[in-house]
Amino acid sequence: MPRRQAAFDDYTSAVPQIIIASTDSDFLDHLIPVLKDAANSRRIPALIQCLTRYSEDREADIERIGLTKHEEFLESVSRLQHVREDTVSLTTEILKLNQSIQASTEKLAEQKGALVNTKAIRQNIADATEALRDSLKVLHAVNHAHDLIRQKNYYSALKSLEDLQNEHLVPILQNRYATQHRLADVIQKSLPGSRKAISEAVMTDLNTWLFRVRETSQFLGEVAFYHTEMRRSRQRKRVEDNQFLANFKLNSSIELVCDESEEFDVLDNEELQVNFTPLFEALHIHDALGQSDRFRAEYAATRRQQKDLLLPSTVELLTDDESSLSSLLEGIAGFSIIEKETMRRVPQLRSAADVEELWESMCGAAISLTSRALNDVGNAEVLLKMKGFIALFVQTMEGWGYSISTLDTFLLTLFDKYAELLKHRFSEDFQEIVSTDDYMPMAINSREEYEKVINVSWFMQSQAVDDVTIGQSLDELLTEKVCRSLVERLSSQYLGQIVQILINLEHFEIACQELEQLLIRARSSSSAGGPLKLNATKEFRNNKKTAEKRIFELVNSKIDDLVDTAEYDWLATAVAPEPSNYMQTLTRYLSNIMNSTLLGLPREIKELIYFDALSHAANKILVGTFIPLHTALPLSPEVQNINSNGVAALALDVQYLTEFVSSLENGQMLRENLDELQQTVNLMESDNHDEFFDISIRNKKYGRVDALNGPVLLEKLPYKRDK
Numbered sequence: 104m105p106r107r108q109a110a111f112d113d114y115t116s117a118v119p120q121i122i123i124a125s126t127d128s129d130f131l132d133h134l135i136p137v138l139k140d141a142a143n144s145r146r147i148p149a150l151i152q153c154l155t156r157y158s159e160d161r162e163a164d165i166e167r168i169g170l171t172k173h174e175e176f177l178e179s180v181s182r183l184q185h186v187r188e189d190t191v192s193l194t195t196e197i198l199k200l201n202q203s204i205q206a207s208t209e210k211l212a213e214q215k216g217a218l219v220n221t222k223a224i225r226q227n228i229a230d231a232t233e234a235l236r237d238s239l240k241v242l243h244a245v246n247h248a249h250d251l252i253r254q255k256n257y258y259s260a261l262k263s264l265e266d267l268q269n270e271h272l273v274p275i276l277q278n279r280y281a282t283q284h285r286l287a288d289v290i291q292k293s294l295p296g297s298r299k300a301i302s303e304a305v306m307t308d309l310n311t312w313l314f315r316v317r318e319t320s321q322f323l324g325e326v327a328f329y330h331t332e333m334r335r336s337r338q339r340k341r342v343e344d345n346q347f348l349a350n351f352k353l354n355s356s357i358e359l360v361c362d363e364s365e366e367f368d369v370l371d372n373e374e375l376q377v378n379f380t381p382l383f384e385a386l387h388i389h390d391a392l393g394q395s396d397r398f399r400a401e402y403a404a405t406r407r408q409q410k411d412l413l414l415p416s417t418v419e420l421l422t423d424d425e426s427s428l429s430s431l432l433e434g435i436a437g438f439s440i441i442e443k444e445t446m447r448r449v450p451q452l453r454s455a456a457d458v459e460e461l462w463e464s465m466c467g468a469a470i471s472l473t474s475r476a477l478n479d480v481g482n483a484e485v486l487l488k489m490k491g492f493i494a495l496f497v498q499t500m501e502g503w504g505y506s507i508s509t510l511d512t513f514l515l516t517l518f519d520k521y522a523e524l525l526k527h528r529f530s531e532d533f534q535e536i537v538s539t540d541d542y543m544p545m546a547i548n549s550r551e552e553y554e555k556v557i558n559v560s561w562f563m564q565s566q567a568v569d570d571v572t573i574g575q576s577l578d579e580l581l582t583e584k585v586c587r588s589l590v591e592r593l594s595s596q597y598l599g600q601i602v603q604i605l606i607n608l609e610h611f612e613i614a615c616q617e618l619e620q621l622l623i624r625a626r627s628s629s630s631a632g633g634p635l636k637l638n639a640t641k642e643f644r645n646n647k648k649t650a651e652k653r654i655f656e657l658v659n660s661k662i663d664d665l666v667d668t669a670e671y672d673w674l675a676t677a678v679a680p681e682p683s684n685y686m687q688t689l690t691r692y693l694s695n696i697m698n699s700t701l702l703g704l705p706r707e708i709k710e711l712i713y714f715d716a717l718s719h720a721a722n723k724i725l726v727g728t729f730i731p732l733h734t735a736l737p738l739s740p741e742v743q744n745i746n747s748n749g750v751a752a753l754a755l756d757v758q759y760l761t762e763f764v765s766s767l768e769n770g771q772m773l774r775e776n777l778d779e780l781q782q783t784v785n786l787m788e789s790d791n792h793d794e795f796f797d798i799s800i801r802n803k804k805y806g807r808v809d810a811l812n813g814p815v816l817l818e819k820l821p822y823k824r825d826k
Contacts, residue, residue, distance in 0.1 A: 114146075114153040122157065305385045310405070312381040316441055317409045319375065323440060324433030324499075327369045331499040370444060377441070379448060386452055395451075403457060406442070410461055413438055418472040420480055420489060428473060428489055432496040435465045443503050462505050470513045477517075483524040490517055522580075530584045577618060581639035585611060590646050598657045599700050605650035606703050608643050615640035654712055658696065659719045665689045666723040666736070673742055673749035673819075682759040683752070689720065690763040697767070710769060717764060717776040724757070724780060725812070737787075737819070738812055745819045750787045757784050779807040783816065792817050 114137065121133040137150060370377045389398035413434050419427055439462055446453040473489070480486060493514060497507045589604050589611075615637050623635050668685045693716060701709050726738045737745065737753065757780055764773050782805045786795055794800040795813050805813065 114150050115156075118150075118153045118157045305388045306401070308381050309385040309402075312378075313405060313409065316377065317413065317438070319377070320413065320437030320441065321430060321434040323369065323375060323377070323437030324435065325437075326372070326375055327436050327440060327499050328433060328495050330367050330369055331495055331502070333367075335498075369440065377444075379445070382445065382449065382452075386449060399452060402452065406461065410438065410465060414465065414468045415472070418469075418476045420473070420476045420485060428476075429492050431469055431472070432492055435469060436496060436499055438465070439500060439505060440503060443505070459506070463509065466509050470509065473513075474516070477520055480520070481524065483521055483528060486517060486521040486524065490514065490521070493517070526580045526584065530580075578638050581611065581615060581637070582642050586639060586642045586646055590649065593650055593653045596657070598654065598661075598696065601650060601653050601657060602700050602704060605647060605654060605708070608647040608650055609705065609708075612640060612643040612647060615643060651708060651711070654701075655715050655719075658712060658716045661692060662689065662716060662720045663723060665692065666720065669724075669736060671736070671749060671752055673737075673745040675746070675748040675752065678748050679752040679755055682756050686756040686759055690760060693717075694763070710773075713767070713773060714776060717773055720760070721777050721780040724753075725783060737783075737816055742819060744821060745787070745816075746821055750784070750820075754784045754788060757781060779809070782807045783812070786813060787816055787820065792820070 117133070117137050121137065369375070386398065389395055415431065418431055442453060442458045442461060446455065446458050493510060497510050501507050589607055592604055593601060595601060619635050619637055619640065665685050665688055669683060671683070693713070697709065697713065701712060724736060726736060736742070757777070761774060761777055761781060764770050764777060767773060786792070786805050786808055795805055795808070795817065
């Protein structure tokens with residue numbers, strides 16, 4: 104709360120305190136409260152009265168002092184008068200001196216003003232000079248930066264602009280009263296344009312570099328392919344010296360270690376040098392500009408565009424010009440090598456995903472273009488040439504760490520096409536061979552001729568291929584073309600041809616078994632294990648039985664024809680002096696086919712054919728067929744009676760046949776086929792026919808004679824003997 108003013112009951116004591124105040128401030132300090140109190144209490148007249156009374160009292164005091172000390176007062180006044188006179192005189196002199204000083208001061212002020220003006224001008228000149236000097240420094244820095252840009256020293260130019268801003272422009276701009284402020288502001292606003300100019304200049308140089316790289320991509324790929332081919336040659340030479348190294352493929356760790364002494368940089372050699380400096384500089388500049396992300400995006404877009412320009416619209420597989428497959432693969436290889444090397448040298452610029460994406464895209468495009476062009480290829484040799492290009496491409500890029508699974512799959516597709524063309528060509532050649540072959544055995548007269556035949560009768564695969572593909576191709580080829588063509592020729596009536604077809608079927612069956620083992624040995628490590636079976640093996644085996652059956656048919660047909668020429672006189676009046684002509688012809692025929700036509704057959708097949716032929720001949724001699732022009736054989740219904748001379752003629756022929764069979768290799772076994780015929784003749788020659796009806800005797804002497812045929816023959820004989 105404000106302090107309350109003191110209230111005065113009587114101003115008599117307050118007035119002296121006010122009057123005797125030593126200073127004006129004390130006087131006011133005492134007077135103001137009294138005035139406020141008098142005004143508030145409406146006692147102004149009282150205050151005035153007190154002041155008046157005090158004044159009258161003081162005047163009375165002065166008058167009293169003057170009356171009591173008059174002389175001293177007058178003396179004092181006299182002295183004061185003299186002092187006043189001296190003071191007036193002194194004042195006059197002071198005034199004169201003052202006028203003199205004032206005149207000097209005005210002159211001095213004029214001189215000082217002139218001096219001040221001179222100093223101000225000099226300061227202004229100095230300030231202007233300093234400002235100009237500072238401005239020249241700024242302009243020199245600007246010019247220096249632009250000179251560096253013109254000299255393509257972009258990073259130094261960028262650093263110069265940064266120094267210009269930090270050392271010159273920022274201090275000036277921070278001082279708003281600086282004389283160079285406007286100039287600094289103009290230059291500061293121009294810096295983004297200068298940095299943009301540097302960025303554009305760098306990108307121009309980089310685009311020039313990228314263009315040159317794209318132009319050299321194919322040559323780079325060609326150099327890389329040549330280097331891979333040289334590595335192949337060195338690896339083959341090492342394998343010749345050490346067969347153990349054959350277990351290691353190109354690009355394997357062992358091969359790479361063995362080839363370390365042959366240093367070769369496909370990017371820096373006598374024929375080609377790829378300088379990555381423009382790329383490094385561009386990346387460095389954009390990183391300094393804080394534009395790394397934008398630069399990476401623009402670089403990736405540019406490489407995608409270059410990839411598209413690298414791929415042609417079509418590929419010619421039958422030419423060697425720029426649109427050929429080799430040129431395409433060389434271009435892709437060079438482009439991909441640049442990408443891989445860029446990723447290795449500048450990991451932050453190209454990611455593995457970006458590089459693999461471009462690689463897969465180019466491989467897919469190359470495969471698509473090649474697949475379309477394959478429709479025009481009808482020569483298997485062209486496919487072999489393509490396979491060589493692609494294999495070289497695969498081995499080269501595998502060495503650079505690229506995935507080749509897509510290309511491996513396409514190689515299998517290419518192999519399918521190759522197998523198809525080979526099958527087609529083989530089918531045509533085989534059909535021509537089959538249609539013109541006389542199916543006669545090949546005569547070999549010397550060891551040299553035998554070696555030549557062996558060398559061209561079989562083959563060894565030099566490279567492992569996909570088991571399923573080659574198995575299916577071989578199966579189809581052998582089954583549909585080879586086996587079926589041979590089987591179709593089994594309708595021939597010429598025994599020699601059928602025998603040769605059987606020999607061929609036997610050879611192909613063995614060849615299929617060898618192929619199965621060969622495919623197992625050539626099976627790639629990624630294939631499933633276990634046995635590998637060709638359906639063609641079973642086909643050749645089954646049709647070999649068909650050929651054997653056909654041989655049986657032809658041989659038995661010939662036997663039938665010969666036996667049908669038999670002219671027995673069952674009621675002859677004299678004993679025949681020699682075997683029948685048909686029997687001599689029959690044995691001669693069997694001997695001839697055994698020693699000529701059937702000679703090339705395996706022993707077991709020959710024995711089986713002989714066994715069946717003799718069994719058929721024995722049965723035919725007994726049963727025969729109804730031929731109106733000739734005399735039928737014993738069991739024929741047309742034969743009603745047989746005398747002893749007829750039996751003797753038959754016995755003579757059977758004995759002749761038996762002796763012939765006995766003279767053959769394994770004759771003892773083959774004679775078993777004649778047991779029924781021989782025992783039947785013995786029964787007809789027996790004097791006691793009743794023995795046949797005695798079970799114990801019949802089983803012992805005529806066990807092979809048919810139980811139904813025996814009585815029929817005995818009924819045709821003219822006599823019977825009792826026991």
